[in-house]
Amino acid sequence: MGRLVSSxxxxxxxxxxxxxxxxxGSNLGHNLGLTPLPTLSDxxxxxxxxxxxxxxxxxxxxSAIDPTLRATLGNGYVASPIxxxxxxxxxxxxxxxxxxxxxxxxxxxxxxxxxxxSGDAVGAALDLKGAAFYRYTSDATMVYYVHxxxxxxxxxxxxxxxxxxxxADGATTVxxxxxxxxxxxxxxxxxxxxxxxxxxxxxxxxxxTTATAESGADDVVDVAVVTSYLEPGAATKLTFDGAxxxxxxxxxxxxxxxxxxxxxxxxxxxxxxxxxxxELRTAHEExxxxxxxxxxxxxxxxxxxxxxxxxxxYYLLSSVxxxxxxxxxxxxxxxxxxNGHSFWDTETWMYPPLLGLFPDIGxxxxxxxxxxxxxxxxxxxxxxxxxxxxxxxxxxxxxxxETCPTWADTGQLEQHISGDIVSAAELYYRSTxxxxxxxxxxxxxxxxxxxxxxxxxxxxxxxxAHIDHVIPPDEYATGDDSVYTNYVSKTALLFAxxxxxxxxxxxxxPMWNTVADALLIPFDDALGIxxxxxxxxxxxxxxxxxxLLGYPLNMNMSTEVRAADLAYYEPLTDDDGPAMxxxxxxxxxxxxxxxxxxxxxxxxxxxxxANVQAPWGVWTETPTGxxxxxLTGAGGFLQTVLYGFPGLRFDADLLRLAxxxxxxxSSHMKVRGLAYxxxxxxxAFGTEVAANSGTNAQLSVxxxxxxxxxxxxxxxxxxxGEAVALAAEGDSASFDFAADASAYTIAxx
Numbered sequence: 001m002g003r004l005v006s007s008x009x010x011x012x013x014x015x016x017x018x019x020x021x022x023x024x025g026s027n028l029g030h031n032l033g034l035t036p037l038p039t040l041s042d043x044x045x046x047x048x049x050x051x052x053x054x055x056x057x058x059x060x061x062x063s064a065i066d067p068t069l070r071a072t073l074g075n076g077y078v079a080s081p082i083x084x085x086x087x088x089x090x091x092x093x094x095x096x097x098x099x100x101x102x103x104x105x106x107x108x109x110x111x112x113x114x115x116x117x118s119g120d121a122v123g124a125a126l127d128l129k130g131a132a133f134y135r136y137t138s139d140a141t142m143v144y145y146v147h148x149x150x151x152x153x154x155x156x157x158x159x160x161x162x163x164x165x166x167x168a169d170g171a172t173t174v175x176x177x178x179x180x181x182x183x184x185x186x187x188x189x190x191x192x193x194x195x196x197x198x199x200x201x202x203x204x205x206x207x208x209t210t211a212t213a214e215s216g217a218d219d220v221v222d223v224a225v226v227t228s229y230l231e232p233g234a235a236t237k238l239t240f241d242g243a244x245x246x247x248x249x250x251x252x253x254x255x256x257x258x259x260x261x262x263x264x265x266x267x268x269x270x271x272x273x274x275x276x277x278x279e280l281r282t283a284h285e286e287x288x289x290x291x292x293x294x295x296x297x298x299x300x301x302x303x304x305x306x307x308x309x310x311x312x313x314y315y316l317l318s319s320v321x322x323x324x325x326x327x328x329x330x331x332x333x334x335x336x337x338x339n340g341h342s343f344w345d346t347e348t349w350m351y352p353p354l355l356g357l358f359p360d361i362g363x364x365x366x367x368x369x370x371x372x373x374x375x376x377x378x379x380x381x382x383x384x385x386x387x388x389x390x391x392x393x394x395x396x397x398x399x400x401x402e403t404c405p406t407w408a409d410t411g412q413l414e415q416h417i418s419g420d421i422v423s424a425a426e427l428y429y430r431s432t433x434x435x436x437x438x439x440x441x442x443x444x445x446x447x448x449x450x451x452x453x454x455x456x457x458x459x460x461x462x463x464x465a466h467i468d469h470v471i472p473p474d475e476y477a478t479g480d481d482s483v484y485t486n487y488v489s490k491t492a493l494l495f496a497x498x499x500x501x502x503x504x505x506x507x508x509x510p511m512w513n514t515v516a517d518a519l520l521i522p523f524d525d526a527l528g529i530x531x532x533x534x535x536x537x538x539x540x541x542x543x544x545x546x547x548l549l550g551y552p553l554n555m556n557m558s559t560e561v562r563a564a565d566l567a568y569y570e571p572l573t574d575d576d577g578p579a580m581x582x583x584x585x586x587x588x589x590x591x592x593x594x595x596x597x598x599x600x601x602x603x604x605x606x607x608x609x610a611n612v613q614a615p616w617g618v619w620t621e622t623p624t625g626x627x628x629x630x631l632t633g634a635g636g637f638l639q640t641v642l643y644g645f646p647g648l649r650f651d652a653d654l655l656r657l658a659x660x661x662x663x664x665x666s667s668h669m670k671v672r673g674l675a676y677x678x679x680x681x682x683x684a685f686g687t688e689v690a691a692n693s694g695t696n697a698q699l700s701v702x703x704x705x706x707x708x709x710x711x712x713x714x715x716x717x718x719x720x721g722e723a724v725a726l727a728a729e730g731d732s733a734s735f736d737f738a739a740d741a742s743a744y745t746i747a748x749x
Contacts, residue, residue: 035278036141036159036162036243037134037141037143037157037159037245038125038134039136039141040054040056040122040123040124040125040134040136043125043127046127046128046129048303049306050128050303050306050307050309050310051127051128051129051310052125052126052127052128052129053071053125053126053128053307053311053615053616053617054123054124054125054126054615055123055124055125055615055616056122056123057121057122057123058121059082059083059121059123059124059135059615060083060115060121061121065615066613067083068628069613069616069618069620069628070082070083070084070616070618071126071133071616071618072315072318072332072334072335072618072629073131073132073133073144073145073146073154073318073334074146074318074319074332074333074334075131075146075147075148075151075318075321076090076151076317076318076319076320076321076324076333077089077090077151077152077321077324078090078146078151078152078154078252078333079146079318079319079332079333079334080110080112080113080146080154080334081334081335082133082144083113083115083179084110084113085109085110085113085179085180085181086107086108086109086110086184087108087109087110087154087252088105088106088107088108088333088334088335088336088340089106089108089223089252089254089256090256090324090326090333091254091256091257091324091326091398092105092106092108092210092221092223092254092256092398093105093106093210093214093221093340093397093398094106094186094187094210094211094212094221095186095212095214095339096212096213096214096215097214097215097397097399097401097402097403098402098403098404098405098406098411099405099406100405100406100407101405102339102395102397102403102404102405103214103339103341103397103398103403104186104336104339104340104341104397105329105335105336105339105340106184106186106187106210106221106223107184107185107186107187107336108184108186108187108208108223108225108252109180109181109182109183109184109206109225109232110180111154111178111180111204111206111225111227111228111230111232111250112144112154112155112156112227112248112250113178113179113180114156114176114177114178114179114180114230114248115135115142115176115177115179116135116137116139116140116142116158116174116175116176116177117175117176117177117235118137118139118140118173118174118175119137119138119139119140119174120137120138121136121137122136122137122138123136124136126616126617128310128311128314129288129289129292130145130284130285130288131145131146131148131284131285131288131314131318132144132145132281132284132285133145137174138161139160139161139174140158140159140160140161140174141158141159141160141161142156142157142158142159143156143157143281144156145281145284146318147272147280147283147284147287148284148287148288148291149283149284149286149287150268150271150272150283150284151321151323151324152251152252152253152264152265152268153249153250153251153268153269153272154249154250154251154252155247155248155249155250155272155280155281155284156247156248156249157245157246157247157248157277157281158174158176158238158245158246158247158248159240159244159245159246160172160174160240160243160244162243172239172240172241173237173238173239173240174237174238174240175235175236175237175238176230176235176236176237176238177234177235177236178230178231178232178233178234178235178236179233180230180232180233181232181233182206182232184208185211186210186211187208187209187210187211187223188208188209188210188211189207189208189209190206190207190208191205191206191207191208192204192205192206192232193205193206193207194229197226197266197269197270197273198270199270199273199274201228201229201273202228202229203226203227203228203229203269204225204226204227204228204229204230204232205224205225205226205262205266206223206224206225206227207222207223207224207225207261207262208222208223209221209222209223210223214397214398214399214401214403215399215401217399218398218399219255221254221255221256222254222255222261222262223252223254223255223261224252224253224254224261224262224264224265224266225250225251225252225265226250226251226252226262226265226266226268226269227248227249227250227251227269228247228248228249228250230248245277247277247280249269249272249273250269251265251266251268251269251272252265253265253268256398257324291317291358292313292317292358293673293680294672294673294680294682294704295357295358295672295673295674295675295680296309296310296313296357296672296673297309297641297642297669297670297671297672298668298669298670298672298684299641299663299666299668299669300666300667300668300669300686301665301666301667301668302663302664302665302666304609305609305641305663305666307612307617308609308612308617308637309638309641310617311612311616311617311618312612312617312619312631312634312635312637312638313353313357313638314617315332315617315618315619315629315631315634316328316332316350316353316354316631316634316635316638317354317358317361318332318333318334319332319333319334319631320333320354320361320364320365321361321364322360322361322363322364323364324364325364325365325367325368325371326368326398327341327342327346327365327368327396328342328345328346328350328351328365328631329341329342329343329345329346329631330343330345330621330627330630330631330632331627331628331629331630331631332629332631334629335627335628335629337627337628337629337630338395338627339395339397339403340397341395341396341397341403341404342368342395342396342397343394343395343396343417344394344414344416344417344420344473345631345632345635346365347365347369347417347420347421347423347424348420348423348424348548348552349580349632349633349635349636349639350631350632350634350635351365351424351427351635352424352427352552352635352639352642352643353635353638353639353642353643355424355427355428355431355675356431356642356643356648356674356675357642357673357674357675358675359428359431359432359675362424362428363428363437365424366421366424366425366428366441366445367441369392369421369445370441370444370445371400372392372396372399372400373390373444373445373448374400375393375399375400375401376390376391376392376393376400376418376448377389377390377391377448378401379391379392379393379401379402380452380455382402387452387455387456388451388452388454388455389447389448389449389450389451389452389453389454389455390418390445390448390449390451390452391415391418391449391452391456392417392418392421392449393411393417394410394411394414394415394417395410395411409471409478410471410475413469413470413471413478414470414471414472414475415456415467415470415471415485416470416472416473416482416484416485416488416489418449418452418453418489418492419449419453419485419488419489419491419492420488421445421449422445422446422449422450422491422492422495422496423488423491423492423495423552423553425437425441425442425445425446425495426442426446426491426495427552427650428442429442430650430651430652431650431655431675431676431677432675432676432677432678433677433678433748435502438498438499438502438503439499439502439503442495442499443496443499443500443503446492446495446496446499446500447496447499447500447509449492449496450492450493450496450497450509450512451509453489453492453493453515454493454509454511454512454515457515457518457519459518463518464518464519464520465515465518465519465520466480466481466519466520467480467481467482467485467486467489467519468480468481470482470485470533472484472485472532472533472545473543473544473545473548474532474541474542474543474545475542475543476539476540476541476542476574477532477533477536477539477541479532479533479534479535479536480533480534480535481520481522481533481534482532482533483521483522483530483531483532483533483546483549484532484545484546484548484549484553486519486520486521486522487519487521487549487553487555488553489516489519490516490519490521491553493512493513493515493516494512494513494516496508496509496512497512497513497516500512520534522534527564527568528560528561528564529546529561529564529565529568530546530549530561530565531546532545532546538572539572540572540573540574541569541572541573541574541577542573542574542577542578543573543574543577543578543580543581544573544580544581544584544585544636545569546565546569547565547566547569547584547585547588548584549565550562550565550587550588550591551584551587551588551591551643551644552639552643554649559591559592562588562591562592563592565588566585566588566589566592570585575623576622576623576624577622578621578622578626578630578632578633579608579609579610579611579619579620579621579622579630579632579633579636579637580608580632580633580635580636580637581636582604582605582607582608583604583605583608583609583636583637583639583640583644584636584639584640585604586601586604586605586608586640586644587639587640587643587644589601589604590644590645590647590659590661591647591658591659593659593661594659594740594741595659595660595661595738595740595741595742596661596740597661597662597663597664601661602663602664605640605644605663605664606664608636608637608640609637610623611623611630611633612637619631619633619634620633621633641663642671645660645661645662645663645669646660646669646671646683646685647659647660647661647743648671648674648683650676653747653748654745654746654747655676655745655746655747656743656744656745657683657699657743657744657745657746658743659741659742659743660685660699660737660742660744662685662686666686667686667687668684668685668686668687669684669685669686670682670683670684670685671683671684672704673704673705676746677710677711677713677748678706678707678710678711679703679705679706679707679710679713680703680704680705680706681701681702681703681704681746682700682701682702682704683699683700683701683702684699684700684702685697685698685699685700685737686737697736697737697738698734698735698736698737699734699735699736699737699742699744700732700733700734700735701715701726701732701733701744701746702726702730702731702732702733703726703727703728703729703730703731703732704729704730705729706729711748711749712725712726712727712728712748712749713725713726713746713747713748713749714726714746714747714748714749715733715744715745715746716744716745716747717735717742717743717744718742718743718744718745719741719742719743720735722735725749727749
């Protein structure tokens with residue numbers, strides 16, 4: 001365990017943490033005449049609109065709220081659960097790659113783990129739009145946030161209770177308890193120094209190094225934290241001069257992104273300290289608004305669904321950013337769940353709902369994989385006999401090498417992930433139409449995976465291609481010719497051919513198409529279903545597997561086969577399995593319902609977000625626990641809402657809306673800012689769309705924005721043949737909407 005080494009004077013280059021609680025009238029410490037922070041009752045409108053969550057009482061009371069279900073804050077670079085003694089930084093891991101305790105997110109002491117201990121606890125609020133957490137006592141209000149624009153910075157503000165006139169109302173002295181601990185099992189050479197910053201502030205500087213590198217080819221990572229002075233583990237009396245607010249700041253940098261972490265952390269700290277606290281928080285809120293823009297999903301009449309949607313997107317966006325391509329783990333950045341590794345969960349479950357509304361973040365997740373193609377090629381070569389091309393690891397952390405512990409067979413046998421990554425690249429190309437991506441990074445990913453697949457298959461005497469001895473998405477099983485693995489491999493091979501032929505006609509390896517056409521796709525004629533693998537005998541399965549063929553893989557099959565697969569595998573699925581399964585069953589039934597919501601589909605959908613836990617909308621992996629905050633489940637649920645109910649599918653050359661269906665109990669649904677081919681669309685359907693005109697329910701498609709010089713679009717009703725051109729921002733197409741079979745397309749003009 002890393003422990004405190006010294007408390008000598010700080011040297012430039014260490015991580016610095018400092019308390020900005022000054023009372024000298026300068027920027028951050030002494031803010032007079034401020035608009036008071038919102039009170040707990042001020043959140044009522046935001047709660048009603050599902051943009052905030054609140055709790056009456058002590059949110060740190062473990063007997064009332066399970067500590068593992070506390071809200072988290074993050075900006076895609078650094079994140080931490082509320083009330084936690086640790087924080088995590090993107091790309092910073094500790095541990096050998098595949099040992100029994102493999103590479104995992106390095107736990108870094110969190111300086112801003114402080115709370116008011118004077119007065120009585122009143123309540124707390126999580127602002128889902130402003131990405132901040134508020135804690136209320138009878139003496140003071142505290143707000144915590146991780147700055148979206150200043151990615152290395154974390155902020156905590158304390159303000160005494162004020163009256164309606166903006167004056168202090170109650171105690172002028174409050175007690176602030178720091179719960180920071182200067183220990184970590186993941187860090188060595190920890191040094192904590194008290195010093196004075198160049199601007200005269202008293203600060204703490206913490207420096208350390210991760211204990212163990214991921215592999216012999218990697219270096220350990222230096223960590224530097226600069227924070228406003230608060231004595232770790234001690235209570236501090238804060239005295240307020242009227243309507244004053246005290247602000248505490250932390251900046252953290254690491255060797256994963258900086259050649260001089262301490263110097264850069266100190267510079268980030270000092271730069272933030274020059275900004276007034278109101279301006280600092282406003283810049284953070286504006287950065288979140290810029291990120292989200294008008295993108296979102298509205299569901300009238302189902303507040304529970306709206307809360308689950310907004311909180312799920314909040315936690316996903318807190319864990320990623322477009323300029324930090326470090327992957328996305330099942331537990332998010334604020335958790336060490338699943339060691340912080342990237343699995344197929346990234347591309348199959350969490351990536352699609354991000355791509356639909358936040359394509360730049362989707363691109364960042366692909367960049368993470370592109371940058372690690374060389375390591376994927378090393379994994380392919382590690383087999384006996386070696387494979388060609390790129391075989392992506394089942395678990396990936398910092399380096400891109402396999403980090404699955406050696407005791408788990410999945411690291412060697414769950415190989416569909418390579419096809420899953422290419423599938424994500426194809427989805428990006430279909431949604432953006434970005435040819436430069438297709439012939440660049442898309443081709444690099446797809447061609448390297450295609451070469452692996454060609455070397456991986458076994459061709460029998462009849463020319464049929466097999467992929468033997470794999471673990472399918474159902475991780476309870478091992479078998480030959482997993483239907484999911486084979487089909488996603490087939491689509492990867494075909495996409496590689498498309499990318500290569502687009503880049504240079506005639507350049508595609510002809511074996512890519514040969515193997516794609518030859519791959520066995522198992523089918524049981526007697527049962528009329530796709531067996532999970534050759535020889536599958538109806539055993540219990542862990543999670544969605546075969547049902548993923550219809551969505552997201554979009555296999556062309558009859559409605560009878562689709563229905564048979566869904567009916568066959570639902571009762572075989574473990575009730576205690578991961579959360580995302582039931583959303584995929586709901587999507588499948590939506591495809592079959594023909595626009596008329598069935599009781600079956602409604603029940604499956606409600607089950608798809610049953611693992612969202614009050615009061616902060618945190619996901620658990622299973623109904624009884626498992627990984628927390630399980631963003632894989634959030635991703636599966638969001639896909640059901642974003643793609644399932646509107647029937648959205650990115651086809652090769654158009655965006656399709658097949659059988660848009662309202663959620664049970666909802667009269668209106670709207671997807672705002674759907675990204676497609678350089679434009680943004682608002683898609684709405686239900687009775688409220690036409691409320692102003694008093695006409696029947698309608699479906700409307702509005703071109704809300706488009707890139708300069710971008711093409712126009714044509715929206716078509718496939719049932720009636722009616723087509724409407726959308727040429728300028730604000731143009732809209734409206735169609736009568738009824739709860740029955742319908743289909744619409746959006747295509748570039």
